[in-house]
Amino acid sequence: MYEKTFRGINNEFLQLQEIKNGNSISFNQEHLSPLIFIWVKGEKSNITFEGSKIGIVSNTILCLNSFDKIQFTNLDNARIIKFNREFYCVLDHDKDVSCKGILFYGTNQLPNFQIPQEEVDKFETLWKMFEVEMQSKDKLQLEMLQTMLKRFIILCTRMFKVQNQLIKLDTEEIDIVREFNFLVEQNFKTVHSVKDYASLLNKSPKTLSNLFSKVSEKTPLQIIHQRKCIEAKRFLRYTDKSIKEIAYEIGFEDIHAFSKFFKKMEHISPSDFKNTTLGTIATSSGTKA
Known part of the structure; x- marks a missing residue:
């Protein structure tokens, strides 16, 4: 496994990894809440993410947050x-890279896209530049690495927009969609209605519905409900919290209302879901991130 790490004097952290089948992907707990790009290079990779098995084609890039849990099977090779945040804060630099709410800090369970064959050389060149600059030790190294990461993020953002129909919208409309996704991610436990999010955006609920109808099969309300359900499943899978505690955590004061909501979304009760996944987690194996 190839691995190069940059650490700055103000806790800036950047790491490049190249892994082969059987290598593990793990987080450095020293650096809280890292953001991760995984560039899958192999032809026959599969992942399990939030309980769902997904096939991954060659030259797919996955965008993850530190709380995402992912398992690889049949992984040929990947670059990571x-x-x-100290190295490069995508929220502070959103005007530069425009990835908030789509690549990171959004409602999409697993943002990903495939690099078109005609664009692969750009990513290969940028990766080589990263590797070369990792060897530098002068005062400009941090700035150079930040510039290359910024370029990488911009390339990813452009391709994600194309492959997810966002180019059907103008820039202002895309920004509304991104901001809605970001607001849901930040507030889904306490803000539950489309009307409330529309108010935060100074838009009407109808405007939001019209925008999402152009680029998504899901309505704004479905997106809100999906995000609450994702969080509920994470609590059920990975914590010992009671169903009552989980209901309260994601904004339900009534356990019966939560159970009804969960069963409508997942076609299984929260208790049955927890009992089913406990056995799955206990016997699971693979490469994790």
């Missing part, structure tokens, strides 16, 4: 870029 991890960085923390």
